[in-house]
Amino acid sequence: MNIGILGNGQLGQMLAASISDLSDIKVSLYDLRAHSDATLQTFIASVDLISYETENIPAAIVSQLESCADKLFPGLDALKTFQNRLLEKNALRAAGITTAxxxxxxxxxxxxxxxxxxxxxxxxxxxxxxxxxxxxxxxxxxxxxxxxxxxxxxxxxxxxxFVPFTRETSVIASRDRDGNLVIWPMTENVHHDGILRYSLYPAADVSDAKTEQAQQYIRQLADSLDYVGTLTLELFDTDTGLVANEVAPRVHNSGHWSIEGAATSQFRNHMLAVAGKPLGSTHSRYPAVAMLNVISDEAPTLAATGLTNVFVHSYGKEARPARKLGHVTVVANSTTERDNTITQLAGLMPAGVWQH
Missing domain, CATH: 3.30.1490.20 (ATP-grasp fold, A domain)
Incomplete structure (x- = not known):
């Protein structure tokens, strides 16, 4: 089986790497930046199934996917809906999910x-x-x-x-072709200048009611679109409950912690869902995990080289302002150990962003 991924950036590469141990699946990546109609048609003909690393796919390419919609996962309805924030908000409302x-x-x-x-x-x-x-x-x-x-x-x-929220969170799930859904634990996400800087598992002090609300929301959304693959729902945490912010019809930055931190990563379950294989467990492998983005400069990751509970992922990109160059995962036996480790890596973030 050959699965084609539209996009060969870090997400496409991590999707491919997540199932490198499975000998019955080959993964091919398509460079969206080098697109031509002819190369796309050749690519489509060469693969058995198709997925994508980003919803920001040009309309000209989306129109060509109509002819192979039966082998595209997530499907065209989901792609078109989540390409447009207005359609997305209407879809959330139609699925019974609270939005601004x-x-x-x-x-x-x-x-x-x-x-x-x-x-x-x-x-x-x-x-x-x-x-x-x-x-x-x-x-x-x-x-x-x-x-x-x-x-x-x-x-x-x-x-x-504007939604008066206390913090930002996200919930990520994978759904297979039979409607089976697995959900990772919620994370707390901290942004700076509009860019995610770090995600924490567990999100502190999340009530059972809000956990259930998040899981119900993403289940309702996935079922409403007969979604296949990994889906991300970003949520505002408010005093009166959770409010949906945005949706990503794909693996998401706030779920990168799952590579080392969960029994099965968001990337692997996405590929398993697309391939029609059983989904893996989403349980955390550690009591506490964090993901820190590496933005603009990879030099501060040198601080992580002597830490046995830290994993560094470099995307091999040329450095430039506000560009995601990689991420760092911290695994720990307690939130205290996790937070102490993050403090040692605080140079990865602008002053004042890490405040624990």
Whole structure:
């Protein structure tokens, strides 16, 4: 069996590596940046099944996937839905999941109307593309409307009411073709300048009610789209419950801890689901785990070389500002040990980001 992955970045490479021990599955990666219609058609014909490392796939490529939709996992419905934040919000609502109030914005007048309807502050986002804080603008006064539109307007946007949250979390699951679902424990995620800096397992002091709510939400969402593969739901933790923020129809940065930290990683279960094989256990292998992103500069990872409970993953990328160059996983026998280790690695983050 040959599984083709659209995208050959770090996620595609980690997907391939996750099943390197399985002799009956071959993985081929397609470079989206070197796309041509002819190379894509050759690629499609050469593989038995197709998946993708990113939802940000150009429309021209998506249209060509129509002809092979029966071997694409996750399916076209999921891909098209989660490529567009407006469609995504509507899908979440249709699945019975709480989201922020939102409004479509296609003009400056629409934006001014959204300010009146949603109140302030609001977050304005492009409906397509945009990640790690890109394609977003926070409006705190009515006077921000024109500069916001000038910055990211003249295209379809979505305005979202601000959610007063205490922290950001995520829940990740894999679903197979028969509807069986496995869910990893929730993580607490800390961002800086719109980029995830670290994720912690376990997320501290999550009530049983919120754990159940997160698991029910991702089950409802996956079932509603007959989803196959790994799915990520980012959630705001609020005083009144969890509110869905965004969805990633793929493996996610906040789940990288699962490579060393869980019995089965998010990458392996994605590939097993696509291949039609049984899913593995998502239980944690350690009482406490953390994932720290390596941003802009890999030099600080030298601090990890003498630590036996730290695993360094380099993506082999050229360094540049705000670019994810790799990640570091910390495994520990307690949250105290985990946090003490992170303190030793605090040079990976801007001052003040690690505050435990």
């Amino acid at each position: 109030e939102f409004a479509a914005v296609n003009s400056l007048d629409d934006l001014k109307a959204a300010i009146v309807t949603l109140g302030l502050p609001i977050v304005l986002k492009t409906t397509t593309e945009g990640y790690d804080g890109k394609g977003q603008y926070v409006l705190r006064s009515a006077a921000d409307a024109e500069p916001a539109w000038a910055s990211i307007g003249n295209r379809e946007l979505i305005a979202e009411a």
